[in-house]
Amino acid sequence: MPRNRPPREKMDKPLDSDQKPIKQHLLVCISSNTTLSNRLIRKGHDMANTLQADWDVIHIQRPAYHRYTNKIKDQMNKMMNLAQSYGAKTEEIFGSSIAEEIMNYTKKHNITTIIIGRPKKSWIHDVLFAPFSVTEGVLRYSDAIDVHVVGEIESTAREQKQERKPFSIYHYFYATAVVGLVSLVSYLLTDILDPTNIIMFYLLAVVTAAVLWGLWPAIFTAGLSVLTYDVLFVPPRFSITVADSLSIITFVVLFIVGIIISILITRARDSATAAHLGEQHLSTLYELSEDLTAAATVEDIAKALLENIEKHFEWKVSVLFVKAGKLHIIASSKEISLNEKQWAEATLCLKTGIDIGLKTSPFDNSGLQFLPINTVTENFGVLVIKPLKPDEMLTIEQDRVLHSFASLAALATSRVSR
The missing domain is CATH 3.40.50.620 (HUPs)
Known part of the structure; x- marks a missing residue:
C-alpha cells in the first residue's frame, strides 16, 4: 500500500530560526x-x-x-x-x-x-x-x-616504555628456596593433607614471590611449583611422567592462577605507588598553601615559593614580581642571575601569560623555565626555574605542581595587594 506523501509546503519548511547551532x-x-x-x-x-x-x-x-x-x-x-x-x-x-x-x-x-x-x-x-x-x-x-x-600508517618500532629493573639472579634463588621450603613442609604433611590442599601452599609461594621480588620471579615460581608438585605428589612420584590426564588440568590451572595472581599484585603495587605520588602532590600543595595563608607581603609570598620549591625539588629558583611597572627579583637562589636575554624572556612571559623557556622560547635556549604568576585579570610576576641538568625538561607531573604553585601564589598576591 503506497505511503501518503506529506504536503510539499511541509517538506520545504525551513528549520526553526530560533534553534542555535550546537557548539562543537x-x-x-x-x-x-x-x-x-x-x-x-x-x-x-x-x-x-x-x-x-x-x-x-x-x-x-x-x-x-x-x-x-x-x-x-x-x-x-x-x-x-x-x-x-x-x-x-x-x-x-x-x-x-x-x-x-x-x-x-x-x-x-x-x-x-x-x-x-x-x-x-x-x-x-x-x-x-x-x-x-x-x-x-x-x-x-x-x-x-x-x-x-x-x-597508524605503518607499524613503528615500539620503544621500551618502562624502566628495566637491574636483573638480580638472587631473586630467582630466593624463589627457588621458597618453593623448596614449601615442598619440604608439604612432603612431611603428606599423610595429613590431600594433594589438592598442597596446591594452596604453592600458591602462597607464588604470592610471596610477587610481593617481594616482582612479576617475573613470581612467574618463575609458578612454573617451578607446577614442576615440583608433579614430581613429588602426582603418581608416579619422582617422575615427570603424568599417569592421570586430569593432573594435567591441575598443572595448567595452577600455572595460570599463579600468573594471574602475580599480575594482580603487580597492578596493586602500581596503584599504591601512584596513590602515594598523588598524596605527595597534595601534601606539597598543602604546605605551600599554609605558608601563603600566613604571608602578609609580596616578599613573604616570594620567600614561601622559594623555600617550598627548593625543599621538594632539586631546582634553583628565582621569584620575580612587578613593582613600579617593572619586574624585580624579590627572592632567588644564589646560583641564578639573569642576563639581558633572560630578562627579555621573563618580560615576554609576564606580558603573554604563557610558559617560556626550556626549548619553547622564541630566543635561544637559556636553560631556564619561566612560568607566569597571574590570575584571569592580573599579571603579578614570573617564576623562574633552573633545572640541575642543562638539557633537562620538566616532566608533566613537575609542570603540574609548578603551575599549582604559581596559581596559589597569584591568589595570595591578589589578597595582599588589596
Missing part, C-alpha cells in the same frame, strides 16, 4: 605512541580550525606510568607542549580504565567529537584482543558522540 567541542586522546599522537594532534588542530571549535588533548596515565622511562615521559611532555602551542587545552588524567576515563571526561566537558588513534597491530593481536581495545571501548559507549578513528 573536540577531544583528542593521545598515548605514548608518539608517531600516532603527533598525527592525532595535527588532525585535531585541522578539525578545530575548520569547525571553529574548542578542543582538548588528554593523556590517561595508567598506574604503571611511574615506571615509564624518562625518554617516554619527555616525549609525552613534548606532545602536550605541541598541543598547547596549537591552542588546545591539555590535561593529564589518572585512571586504570582508559576508555572509561575518556567517556567520563566527555560527559563532564560536553564533548561532541572524539578523535582517537588505533595503532597498527599484528593480525593475531587483532583477532584476540581487538574487542577489548580502547578504541572498541570508546565506540561501544560513545552513544550520540561522533568518534573519529585515526589509524
Whole structure:
C-alpha cells in the first residue's frame, strides 16, 4: 500500500530560526605512541580550525606510568607542549580504565567529537584482543558522540616504555628456596593433607614471590611449583611422567592462577605507588598553601615559593614580581642571575601569560623555565626555574605542581595587594 506523501509546503519548511547551532567541542586522546599522537594532534588542530571549535588533548596515565622511562615521559611532555602551542587545552588524567576515563571526561566537558588513534597491530593481536581495545571501548559507549578513528600508517618500532629493573639472579634463588621450603613442609604433611590442599601452599609461594621480588620471579615460581608438585605428589612420584590426564588440568590451572595472581599484585603495587605520588602532590600543595595563608607581603609570598620549591625539588629558583611597572627579583637562589636575554624572556612571559623557556622560547635556549604568576585579570610576576641538568625538561607531573604553585601564589598576591 503506497505511503501518503506529506504536503510539499511541509517538506520545504525551513528549520526553526530560533534553534542555535550546537557548539562543537573536540577531544583528542593521545598515548605514548608518539608517531600516532603527533598525527592525532595535527588532525585535531585541522578539525578545530575548520569547525571553529574548542578542543582538548588528554593523556590517561595508567598506574604503571611511574615506571615509564624518562625518554617516554619527555616525549609525552613534548606532545602536550605541541598541543598547547596549537591552542588546545591539555590535561593529564589518572585512571586504570582508559576508555572509561575518556567517556567520563566527555560527559563532564560536553564533548561532541572524539578523535582517537588505533595503532597498527599484528593480525593475531587483532583477532584476540581487538574487542577489548580502547578504541572498541570508546565506540561501544560513545552513544550520540561522533568518534573519529585515526589509524597508524605503518607499524613503528615500539620503544621500551618502562624502566628495566637491574636483573638480580638472587631473586630467582630466593624463589627457588621458597618453593623448596614449601615442598619440604608439604612432603612431611603428606599423610595429613590431600594433594589438592598442597596446591594452596604453592600458591602462597607464588604470592610471596610477587610481593617481594616482582612479576617475573613470581612467574618463575609458578612454573617451578607446577614442576615440583608433579614430581613429588602426582603418581608416579619422582617422575615427570603424568599417569592421570586430569593432573594435567591441575598443572595448567595452577600455572595460570599463579600468573594471574602475580599480575594482580603487580597492578596493586602500581596503584599504591601512584596513590602515594598523588598524596605527595597534595601534601606539597598543602604546605605551600599554609605558608601563603600566613604571608602578609609580596616578599613573604616570594620567600614561601622559594623555600617550598627548593625543599621538594632539586631546582634553583628565582621569584620575580612587578613593582613600579617593572619586574624585580624579590627572592632567588644564589646560583641564578639573569642576563639581558633572560630578562627579555621573563618580560615576554609576564606580558603573554604563557610558559617560556626550556626549548619553547622564541630566543635561544637559556636553560631556564619561566612560568607566569597571574590570575584571569592580573599579571603579578614570573617564576623562574633552573633545572640541575642543562638539557633537562620538566616532566608533566613537575609542570603540574609548578603551575599549582604559581596559581596559589597569584591568589595570595591578589589578597595582599588589596
